[in-house]
Amino acid sequence: MAAIPKTIREAGSAGEEAKDELTRLAEGHLVQPWPVSGSIGAEARGRLEAGEGIYVTDAAGRRLIDGPAGMWCVNAGHRRKELADVMAAQAMELSYNSPWYTTNAPSAILSKRLADHAPQGVDHVFYTTGGSSAVETALRFMQFANNVKGRGEKKLIVSRQGGYHGSTYLSASLNGRPRDHDWMDSASDQVIKLACPNPFRRPDGVGAAEFCDYLVAEFRNVIETAGAERIGAFIAEPVMASGGVIVPPDGYLFRMRELCREHDILFIADEVVTAFGRLGHVFASQDVFGLDPDMITFAKGVTSGYFPLGGVMIAGRLLEELRRSNHSEAMFAHGLTYSSHPIGCAVALKNLDILEGGLLEHARAVSSHFQSRLKALEDLPLVGEVRGMGLMACIECVADRVSNNPLTLDLEVGKRIDGHCQELGLLVRPLINMCVMSPPLTITQAQIDDMADILRRGIELTMDDLAREGLWRG
Incomplete structure (x- = not known):
């Protein structure tokens, strides 16, 4: 042998x-x-x-x-030698720090550069280790915020058939591909799934505009039936990736965003795939679809796969609301050992240089x-x-x-x-x-x-x- x-x-x-x-x-x-x-x-x-x-x-x-x-x-x-060199240099400078009680320069600098590319007002970031943990973080933040606001019942999450959001327990529960749930448990009682916005599979004789109207009406009906006071978030990939690169009908995402705003439902744009150049921009929400989400999840292309990193962009107003609440003692008891990892953030900074360059x-x-x-x-x-x-x-x-x-x-x-x-x-x-x-x-x-x-x-x-x-x- x-x-x-x-x-x-x-x-x-x-x-x-x-x-x-x-x-x-x-x-x-x-x-x-x-x-x-x-x-x-x-x-x-x-x-x-x-x-x-x-x-x-x-x-x-x-x-x-x-x-x-x-x-x-x-x-x-x-x-890419420049990415490998940055990885090695940062490892020799500072290979790790605990985000519980210290911070590092690359994570702070990266947070500002990401905020500059995100829609106006979406200007804070919580770093994770990948896409699943980014989605999980966004959902846990929604739950925490509603608890602090005294809205403990406002926790339902609306996703879509055909969508994919991750492999951790709550993120996987959002997935809309049937085979994903054949043998796996999920938090099905916390999730409502809307129809897949796939124009290719729309009913015969239904035009694209009519199909869009149907999808929006379906969401409106879900809000009326389940109650806006019980729905905490709607999550959507701007373009469904693993569901088959589903490009939604024109105006669909904007109209769904307006329904969320009308009923105080957080709109989470899952840009784990579509961010960092896949659609030609650092973030596609605003630059491609005209959206201003409450949160944007990202991962994958942020380091071009050279180091595991993800994160959630969060609208500053959501954090300000928490700071003004009557529960200053309330703790967002959520974190990851490798949040804000200095090597990952350093690689992401160089990756941004390449994208912007x-x-x-x-x-x-x-x-x-x-x-x-x-x-x-x-x-x-x-x-x-x-x-x-x-x-x-x-x-x-x-x-x-x-x-x-x-x-x-x-x-x-x-x-x-x-x-x-x-x-x-x-x-x-x-x-x-x-x-x-x-x-x-x-x-x-x-x-x-x-x-x-x-x-x-x-x-x-x-x-x-x-x-x-x-x-x-x-």
């Missing part, structure tokens, strides 16, 4: 026998996210060895376009080419719709165009396409019958062309497979 590599460098220079040992170690000891019980703790997923720019290299030595940018997060691209402008410049090249895939018989915004898109495949409902066959379509694309040089994020694309923002027009060409060929090969197996006629 090969010796077990003790370091990453040692593993990278090891022979094939040692690399096989890495697979054995993963199968024997590593529990990966979102496993099925039949293979939990006994699987080794495809291993990546290196990354540079928009590319990653797998264990077989294949150079692949990183179509999902890791998990929507490697916005500045792989192997031209990457945001580049992302906006290439986004129309990205969207048009992928939109052209709709001429393929298997593709039902290509939708997206900025540098995020979804190719939804539909095998049954008569009923417009995914078949059992569709459950494997995304995986088949991903398999073919990997052979051709592209990583795809398959979501059942959908392929999600969200490449690093550094991608060029020529690289977009390469990505679109490979994806087209991967879908064509999948159609050939399905036809040959007698599963689909096109």
